[in-house]
Amino acid sequence: MRIVFMGTPAFAVPTLQQLLNTGFAVVGVVCQPDRPSGRGKKTQVGPVKALALSQGIPVVQPEKMKDPKFIETLRAWEPDAIVVAAFGRILPKIILNLPPKGCLNVHGSLLPKYRGAAPIQWAVILGESETGITIMLMDEGMDTGAILQQEVIPIGPDETAGELASRMAQVGGALLVSTLRGWVAGAIITPFPQNESEATFAPILKKEDGLMHWDQQARSIANRIRGLSPWPGVYTFLQGERWGIWKVEVEAPETTGIGRTTFGILQVPATITAVTKQAICVQTGQGNLKLLEIQPENKKRMNVSDYLAGHRIEVGMTFSMAKNQDGVI
16 A cells, blocks of 8 residues: 655654554655754754655655645655644645545544644643544544544643653554554444534644743643643743743642732742742642742753752742743732
8 A cells, every 4th residue: 555644743753653664655755844943043854754764765845735746746656545643734635635545644632622733732731631642534624534543542640741742652653554454444444523512722832822820720830831841831030030840749739829928928929938948839829839840041951959059049039921020910
């Protein structure tokens, strides 16, 4: 069976690798164009492209999906099916109709929940205890196609989106291979439509989404920190210095209200309520958070204990939402 694979980032690599390991003929790979990244803004080869080139598979990187030369290349490859994983583009009808077995997508959620660009991150941000992989037949909508197979995946209570994505990528590759085999055989797998009334969305994340809002509940903030790790990360400001917040612990009980005082200090969201050798405790809109791992401006990630060994942090200090603010509510 001739397969064209479309994908770019690390999440898609296990799916391509599984196809190669199980004997499918991957005749071509389509990736997003290489983009400058990192501090030096050097053009980087994406993980999928690197794997394809190492296996001698031809790679194309079209700027536009309707480019006539790109469509001509796809036709020349004569795919029986197109497999898509974390490609980041909606395929036009001319491509969807090209392979006789259709275009199959590996999506990181239990559709119809979390359609869109960041399903894994939003599942963690919103405190879900489980998610999953969906293999679907693509149509012209955004993740609206008929479902072929799904597999449920639990989310660990302290698991970050990055850690979860690594696990899900492996499951996605295996599920895609088993689905593709059944789909090619015919009658083993029957597509079923998504329930539109249950659809939710997972929009693309931006750097600004990482700005800490201390007036939210402690648990919600903790989930957001997990969901935005490793990118874009959550950040806040203390005395004009930008801090990245990478690991926290919700201080029980979570029923602490606004207005409680310690040593005569009014505790409002963003107020530091205690400092120990291992943690900095901060009041939120409901409950306290213990900061355990941080990244001060222009420094590497570090344990709070290491930071406190060389810096003085006092009860009553407040975090803010900008460099020029004294505090935030």
